[in-house]
Amino acid sequence: MDSISQAALGAAVAGLVAGKRCTPKVLLAGAALGTLPDLDVVLDYGDPISNMIKHRGFSHSLFVLIPFSVVLALFWKRFFAASWPFVQLLTLITAALITHPILDSFTSYGTQLFWPLDVPSVAISSMFIIDPLYTLPLLIPVLAALIWRRRAAKLCGAGLAISTLYLMWSLVALGQVQERVEENVAGTHLEGQPVFISPTPFNTVLWRVVVLDDEKYWEGLTSLLDEDPVIDWMPMIRGEWPFPSEPELLAQFEAFTRGFVQFKQQDNTLTVTDLRLGMAMYHPFEFLMAEKNDQQIWQLVDPVQLDPGPVLPRQIPALWMRLLGLQSIDALLCNEHDCFREEQIEETIQ
Incomplete structure (x- = not known):
């Protein structure tokens, strides 16, 4: 998905997990974590075809992001968030990171969720890479949470609920089209x-x-x-x-x-x-x-x-x-x- 969607998703996830601890800094940190896996675009694998194939590779792998979340949580608690319960901090960082490749897997491009295993990339293909009907229900509550801080977690949770329902709808719509195609080519x-x-x-x-x-x-x-x-x-x-x-x-x-x-x-x-x-x-x-x-x-x-x-x-x-x-x-x-x-x-x- 596009960077705005990923940032909004990361911020909403961070706000929901943070609960009463949610602040604008938490939302910004969640947005940064939500876009972090796409930094692999700066890597050059030697030619444009390899760059295409290997994008959404190791930086989108659950086998990389989950251990990385543990290391990052330990570091963050040690230097920046000593008062946070470690489990809550780890949950926030892990959720903000792994929801990025999970969302990407709903698009057509393909996401290597299980790198380095030799398995096909996941491409459900039920979502276009930019869809305002998914992004706006996330983005608007996150922006509102920057203003109404006491309700920040609830706003983020509401945005996630609506966007997730739309994601589930895309699977229903894909199923309907698959049935129609099967009938047409039968x-x-x-x-x-x-x-x-x-x-x-x-x-x-x-x-x-x-x-x-x-x-x-x-x-x-x-x-x-x-x-x-x-x-x-x-x-x-x-x-x-x-x-x-x-x-x-x-x-x-x-x-x-x-x-x-x-x-x-x-x-x-x-x-x-x-x-x-x-x-x-x-x-x-x-x-x-x-x-x-x-x-x-x-x-x-x-x-x-x-x-x-x-x-x-x-x-x-x-x-x-x-x-x-x-x-x-x-x-x-x-x-x-x-x-x-x-x-x-x-x-x-x-």
């Missing part, structure tokens, strides 16, 4: 194919669905407000890796994305894209990995992350209209490079 050649589902920006009503299908993939949008549960699919070019073997870095990238990768050959360049994040016309994680030399032979290059460019102005109102069930997906998903043109589509999802 009896088609897409039944049993890998499926990725995530909310669109800033809400849990309109959802994006991606289904892999060999050298193409099908992308659709479905809103919980749609009167018709039939998903309107758009086929997209997925491409393929042109080399007989793939480098270890690409294998790691495919494992990280769970196979939701697009290979795009354009002019003399080859890029790889994480299909889970963004939408068809806007993918923030696209990397140049190969170029053609003067003899028109592909050669690997050091990965370079490409600028996705700005969001098109027409997409914002189109997204809102689609959320309400009043817009087709073409305005949001289709462009001249990624979509099959209507005359090129020789088969349907059926």
Whole structure:
């Protein structure tokens, strides 16, 4: 999640645990602890793909944060909070730290909660990385707690209760969309194919669905407000890796994305894209990995992350209209490079 959400969550958790001991300093300390795990962004692992894959790694691991909480609590009690009961101080620090990666695990990016174990990162994908309906119920009570100090703990508790209910709602909404997708692909050649589902920006009503299908993939949008549960699919070019073997870095990238990768050959360049994040016309994680030399032979290059460019102005109102069930997906998903043109589509999802 974004830094504001994480800071508000850390502050609210600290305020609730502190109880009558809650002060503005406690709230600020909780906010700092809530953002601390994301300091791993300053680390450089050598290339942009590795930086992407290893973000939310050791600094988000429960096996690291819990022992670190004990050390930090001992240090803090020794030098700054001698009057605090150690158990209360340890609970505050541990809760403010570990709620950060737990919240991150509800997004699509993936969080390595169990690093260094060789297990997949956790990516529930029921929340967009920025969602005001989650953040505001936390942020407003925390700001109010800075003013009404006697009620600070109760305000923080109320904010946490509301935001947690919204988090639980996102799981319910995800379950409804999963059932709808299963019904839509049942009896088609897409039944049993890998499926990725995530909310669109800033809400849990309109959802994006991606289904892999060999050298193409099908992308659709479905809103919980749609009167018709039939998903309107758009086929997209997925491409393929042109080399007989793939480098270890690409294998790691495919494992990280769970196979939701697009290979795009354009002019003399080859890029790889994480299909889970963004939408068809806007993918923030696209990397140049190969170029053609003067003899028109592909050669690997050091990965370079490409600028996705700005969001098109027409997409914002189109997204809102689609959320309400009043817009087709073409305005949001289709462009001249990624979509099959209507005359090129020789088969349907059926």
